[in-house]
Amino acid sequence: MSDHRVIPEPPKTVLHMKVNGVRIEEAIRPHKTLLEVLREDLLLTGTKHGCELGECGTCAVLVDGEPVLSCLVLGVACQGKSVETVEGMANGPELHPLQEAFAELGAAQCGYCTPGFLLTAKELLDRDPDPSRETMIAALAGNLCRCTGYLKIYEAIELAAARMRGVK
Amino acid sequence: MLRLPNFHYHVPATVAEAVALKAEHGPHASYVAGGTDLYPNMKRRQQEPHHVIQISQLRELHEVRDEGGHVRVGAGLTLTAVHQHERIARDYHALAEAAESVATPLLRNMGTLGGNLCLDTRCNYYDQSYEWRKGINFCMKKDGDICWVAKSSPKCLAVSSTDTAPVAVALGAAIEVTSAKGETRRIPAGDFFRNDGIDYMKKEHDELVTSIHLPAPNGWRSSYMKLRRRGSFDFPVLGVAVFVKFANAKGAAAKDAPVEEARVVLGAVFSEPTIVHGAADALVGRPLTKESIEDAAEAAFKIAKPMDNTDYLLSYRKEMVMPFTKRALLKVM
Amino acid sequence: MSAKRSQNDGGASSRGSHRAGEPTRVVGKPLRKVDATDKVTGKTLFADDLVRPRMLYCKLLRSHLPHATIKNIDLGPALAMEGVVAGLTGAEMPIQFGILPVSQDEHALALDKARFIGDPIAAICAEDEETAEAAIHAIKVELEPLPTITGIEDGIKIDEPRIHDYGTRGNVHKVVNLQFGDVEAGFAEADHVRDDVIFFEGNTHLPMEQHASLAEWSADRKLTLWSSTQTPHYVHRALAKVLEMPAARVRVIACPNGGGFGGKSDPFNHEIVVAKFAMMTGRPVKVTLTREEVFYCHRGRHPVLMRIKTGVKKDGAITGMHFQSALDGGAYGSYGVASTFYTGALQTVTYKIPRYHFQGIRLFTNKAPCGPKRGHGTPQPRHALEVQLDKIAEDLKMDPAEIRLKHLTPPDSVTANYLKIGSMGLGECIRKVVAGSDWKNKHRKLPYGRGVGIACSSYLSGAGLPIYWNHMPHSGVQLKLDRSGGVAVFCGSTDIGQGSDSVLAYVVAEVLGIDPFDIRVVTADTDLTPVDLGSYSSRVTLMTGNAALQAAERARELVAKAVAEKLEAKVNDIVFADGRVFRASNPDEGYSFAKAVQYAEAKFGTIGTVGSYTPPRSPGRFKGAGVGPSPAYSYSAAVVELDVDPDTGAPQVHKIWIGHDIGKSINPLLVEGQVEGSVYMGLGEAIMEEMVYRENRNMVHKIPSMLEYKSPTTFEMCDVETYLIEDPDPNGPFGAKEAGQGPLLPIMPAVANAVYDAVGVRIDEIPVTAEKIRRAMRDKERGREGRFGPTKFPDVDWGDPLVVPPPWEGGDGKPLEEEALKK
Structure with a gap:
């Protein structure tokens, strides 16, 4: 076997990106994933992790508006990009309609997969303000939840979508 | 938390720079586009490049161009972009289907067409952590010298698990690569792969897959079927891509027209996508009927030799x- | 309905003025959870989210051999690495621990031998996790392989080498042999006897959160451990024992669990190791397991091979049942002795079984240890029973729903094995799902490839006995009311996502007439909160609910007395509602809740009350009678409708109708969530999830990853129609029973039965996968039996049974003496 660290530590790079609208400047090593940068360097622990191999969807965040798995994105690859995490969803003290609906309808049980679902769902509603169940099933097929069986999550997204469309 | 090992990170500005970097660092370097294949493998220490060359930022890899009837699709397109691309979805339906069936929506936002074509072969003795692999004293694909799938096998039996490659082979597509010498060549997809779990691509190590050339849509039809346990996440454990061209094919008339050209390609049963020649023999020269489909499926069944190393x-x-070959063919009937 | 039913004798169960059936203001409403906002904003701090100044990181070195003698461990090269702070081997923590007093068989780090791939044998702590990881690989280990025990057959046959030097014999951990009445006589008077062998493969919890723990040691010799645990009280005891610390100086704080399902109910190696490291280094030490390590912690569903022999009359009445189970326990005891009893305990609580004989055996094998997963030991036998009942119904040409309805165990009865049944709403559950699913027009009437299946189940609302023998309450609640009107509830229970913190707030708010969101809930901290045994056995709503109810009623009594005095009213004329305390006969006459508390504080001094709960004593008086009794049993019935693709055998479940007898919903929204989640997990177990090893490849876990351990995605999850049946149980707070586990149980058998209805093959093995269905279909096409599953149960030396005559044969719950047996 080779040394488990493979090579000696290369120098740090200064990463400039926006996280939840805030400019960030952070010196990081290239092998640090966005997940690690968010949780360990920026202490944004709202982004969770369930496998770090891209097999569960728990660590999903939005990079330039697109849902991706932060465990498989390098921090340095986010140079100049804009990242949104669950901490950035609320508008000041006002929860995002998805957050409100998830809380209201019991879509978060243990809450561990919830940030990943919220961000994936947010991008879905950005694209499709009135998604059918089939659309939701396809869009959320990369996020695993062990508590809810997904049903309350669909209901919450439907409620949030209706409210965002102005349906009472 | 499972973490990546250290590496030097390079962000070339052009394809030329990228291939030069790869040539400079040789086998110790890896290209990375979406990272959905390489990074998990690195975290499990299956691959340990000292240099990682990011290529997703290279604009040249993101173009979709019509080149006199045929279409050149940049290898850097994400799988989401591929299946959502209007032209691809219309004229190259099987490719769109295959791209849309890869992994999950999140991973398709990251993973690229080129990455999926070059996907490392998979095996559940290999796609494990370093600690796990130590438990079986490793295998010949990494750190060891035996193939646990079949202990007497002289070669690695890891499985070609790409969804898009069988389609590329079926369509008769060509894969364009660029080398450090600045040479660009197009390799027919059918000649691009090798039935060896370790050395599974015929491209040189410095060569970068830059695009895939799809044949002009002139009446042929294609489809892709995938076996996996779940509707998402899972790699194919059997893929069937079919291409059928009818003589004088035009719309409804195709029904009784004899098949002029056909390819049935199996994915995920060998270390490379595999053309079933017997299936083409069964199809060509006859109209596509239940009987000819049955014969083609039989031919595919005969050659398939899956091993015990996937789900x-x-x-x-x-x-x-x-049944999967039949269904793939029924879809183009 | 059953509100008139008398309470069980014994403990301090529900009492006071809040009885089942009374109108409520908070209880029964679909409110959000008290922690919901934190969970949707990313504010909830799970164990791995915690960071302390100067924190070190720990990694465990795990055995890469399934069974081996540890010859030597040299930490030297690892300790020499820059950034490595300390290392540990088993020798530094030789005291054994384990969840059950009878199975103290674990070491924080293996002492002399490793018992499965993944068994921790050494540990390193370092300045960062990467350094700790690299250092783990630098440790020099000499292991000498031992022959392995690969499964049930091996465990029964191979006595040497022994995995442990305790247990019944060889690699037999435990044998149970309990006989309630003459089963052979029962078979003799039966019109029909069926004998089936069925296998249920093991599976695991797969919580989304990987276990993590953080320990801190202070210079005044106090230890704090934050951990993702469902049972802080048991972790507290294990830490004190292994670290030889006074328990009073050990504080365990259970963080909110990112999913538990039973997988975080044992004290774990990593919890003890980080505590030890914190004591050694004086610095905070954190460990976060990788997903693969979570698979090695396991404690999941035991693989169980079962033989079930049942005699029935023509009308389906059971005359006797003989049930045998063999459990593949894995490398350690865990809850295994209890699991073994549970595979024989609850057969009797759904349908009348006049004579019952249970024989169970648990084997030690060189695999990750099994333990309690949602349903603990009961889903496997329930599956076998419900599948066999489907076959019996067919043999007797009866409708499978009817055969169940006809022979239900009556409410307020005692079973052959001395379980006391209170409310029993299974009949209504069955009627609801039969009507909702249009069962009568579907069963045996759908086109080939589509089918329906029905199955039922029952589960405990908490176990009747604690894990370690004691006379203290199972759950305690303290309530603090202060002059601001603020109310704080303190309880040792742990919220694992099921909403137990919310239940505490709802119950207290109901009694005190205030808004549940005004209440502070402080839970799962052994320094601050009174003991609750933990979030397992579906015990929390009933037990902490009752304790909270008692504490709240005591507080209300104090406030009511003070207010009555001020208003010159009678105490029982005082009402608490909408944040006010007032005279019932004249609601305008009264005070805000805060003002009322001030009067109470002035009259009585500082207001604090306590409540506690101990389950009623169960009637069984034999060895083994401790497993099975519960204050109340929940009931569920499910109908599954699915398609089986005839060419591929692939099952696709379309819809599940499920009726659940909840007693009374404290919050129907949360109950529904528990039911839907149970259906989801049951569906996974039914069709795809399995924990499997490569026996011919050094016993490696075949698939320790989220990718290859198949948890259903949105595509596999089906539509669910839930019917909540409210038949309040006098032992439950407001009549409530459990919801978190019971509804999982009927899913697997209902799926297997539906597959038979769809394509006419019996898959007598869980999971019911496409390949098994296809195999059985092919066999059937070729004229062979259309069945996939085991054919024989191994020969086992069961020893002499403990004979306990059932109540209707004059039994008093005690076993017959040997003298009586000879007669």
Whole structure:
């Protein structure tokens, strides 16, 4: 076997990106994933992790508006990009309609997969303000939840979508 | 938390720079586009490049161009972009289907067409952590010298698990690569792969896959079927891509027209996507009927030799070659 | 309905003015959870989210051999690495621990031998996790392989080498042999006897959160451990024992669990190791397991091979049942002795079984240890029973729903094995799902490839006995009311996502007439909160609910007395509602809740009350009678409708109708969530999830990853129609029973039965996968039996049974003496 660290530590790079609208400047090593940068360097622990191999969807965040798995994105690859995490969803003290609906309808049980679902769902509603169940099933097929069986999550997204469309 | 090992990170500005970097660092360097294949492998220490060359920022890899009838699709397109691309979805339906069936929506936002074509072969003795692999004293694909799938096998039996490659082979597409010498060559997809779990691509190590050239849509039809346990996440454990061109094919008339050209390609049963020549023999020269489809499926079934290194029992994967081939062909009927 | 039913004798169960059936203001409403906002904003701090100044990181070196003698461990090269702070081997923590007093068989780090791939044998702590990881690989280990025990057959046959030097014999951990009445006589008077062998493969919890723990040691010799645990009280005891610390100086704080399902109910190696490291280094030490390590912690569903022999009359009445189970326990005891009893305990609580004989055996094998997963030991036998009942119904040409309805165990009865049944709403559950699913027009009437299946189940609302023998309450609640009107509830229970913190707030708010969101809930901290045994056995709503009810009623009594005095009213004329305390006969006459508390504080001094709960004593008086009794049993019935693709055998479940007898919903929204989640997990177990090893490849876990361990995605999850049946149980707070586990149980058998209805093959093995269905279909096409599953149960030396005559044969719950047996 080779040394488990493979090579000696290369120098740090200064990463400039926006996280939840805030400019960030952070010196990081290239092998640090966005997940690690968010949780360990920026202490944004709202982004969770369930496998770090891209097999569960728990660590999903939005990079330039697109849902991706932060465990498989390098921090340095986010140079100049804009990242949104669950901490950035609320508008000041006002929860995002998805957050409100998830809380209201019991879509978060243990809450561990919830940030990943919220961000994936947010991008879905950005694209499709009135998604059918089939659309939701396809869009959320990369996020695993062990508590809810997904049903309350669909209901919450439907409620949030209706409210965002102005349906009472 | 499972973490990446250290590496030097390079962000070349052009394809030329990228291939030069790869040539400079040789086998110790890896290209990375979406990272959905390489990074998990690195975290499990299956691959340990000292240099990682990011290529997703290279604009040249993101173009979709019509080149006199045929279409050149940049290797850097994400799989989401591929299946959502209007032209691809219309004219190259099987490719769109295959791209849309890869992994999950999140991973398709990251993973690229080129990455999926070059996907490392998979095996559940190999796609494990360093600690796990130590438990079996490693295998010949990494750190060891035996193939645990079949201990007497002289070569690695890891499985080609790409969804898009069988389609590329079926369509008769060509894969364009660029080398450090600045040479660009197009390799027919059918010649691009090798039935060896370790050395599974015929491109040189410095060569970068830059695009895939799809043949002009002139009446042929294609489809892709995939066996996996779940509707998402899972790699194919059997893939069937079919291409059928009818003589004088035009719309409804195709029904009785004899098949002029056909390719049935099996994915995920060998270390490379595999053309079933017997299937083409069964199809060509006859109209596409239940009988000819049955014969083609039989031919595919005969050659398939899945091994016990993926999900599902190997006997079941073998058995499924018949219904999956039939269904793939029925879809183009 | 059953509100008139008398309470069980014994403990301090529900009492006071809040009885089942009374109108409520908070209880029964679909409110959000008290922690919901934190969970949707990313504010909830799970164990791995915690960071302390100067924190070190720990990694465990795990055995890469399934069974081996540890010859030597040299930490030297690892300790020499820059950034490595300390290392540990088993020798530094030789005291054994384990969840059950009878199975103290674990070491924080293996002492002399490793018992499965993944068994921790050494540990390193370092300045960062990467350094700790690299250092783990630098440790020099000499292991000498031992022959392995690969499964049930091996465990029964191979006595040497022994995995442990305790247990019944060889590699037999435990044998149970309990006989309630003459089963052979029962078979003799039966019109029909069926004998089936069925296998249920093991599976695991797969919580989304990987276990993590953080320990801190202070210079005044106090230890704090934050951990993702469902049972802080048991972790507290294990830490004190292994670290030889006074328990009073050990504080365990259970963080909110990112999913538990039973997988975080044992004290774990990593919890003890980080505590030890914190004591050694004086610095905070954190460990976060990788997903693969979570698979090695396991404690999941035991693989169980079962033989079930049942005699029935023509009308389906059971005359006797003989049930045998063999459990593949894995490498350690865990809850295994209890699991073994549970595979024989609850057969009797759904349908009348006049004579019952249970024989169970648990084997030690060189695999990750099994333990309690949602349903603990009961889903496997329930599956076998419900599948066999489907076959019996067919043999007797009866409708499978009717055969169940006809022979239900009556409410307020005692079973052959001395379980006391209170409310029993299974009949209504069955009627609801039969009507909702249009069962009568579907069963045996759908086109080939589509089918329906029905199955039922029952589960405990908490176990009747604690894990370690004691006379203290199972759950305690303290309530603090202060002059601001603020109310704080303190309880040792742990919220694992099921909403137990919310239940505490709802119950207290109901009694005190205030808004549940005004209440502070402080839980799962052994320094601050009174003991609750933990979030397992579906015990929390009933037990902490009752304790909270008692504490709240005591507080209300104090406030009511003070207010009555001020208003010159009678105490029982005082009402608490909408944040006010007032005279019932004249609601305008009264005070805000805060003002009322001030009067109470002035009259009585500082207001604090306590409540506690101990389950009623169960009637069984034999060895083994401790497993099975519960204050109340929940009931569920499910109908599954699915398609089986005839060419591929692939099952696709379309819809599940499920009726659940909840007693009374404290919050129907949360109950529904528990039911839907149970259906989801049951569906996974039914069709795809399995924990499997490569026996011919050094016993490696075949698939320790989220990718290859198949948890259903949105595509596999089906539509669910839930019917909540409210038949309040006098032992439950407001009549409530459990919801978190019971509804999982009927899913697997209902799926297997539906597959038979769809394509006419019996898959007598869980999971019911496409390849098994296809195999059985092919066999059937070729004229063989259309069945996939085991054919024989191994020969086992069961020893002499403990004979306990059932109540209707004059039994008093005690076993017959040997003298009586000879007669």
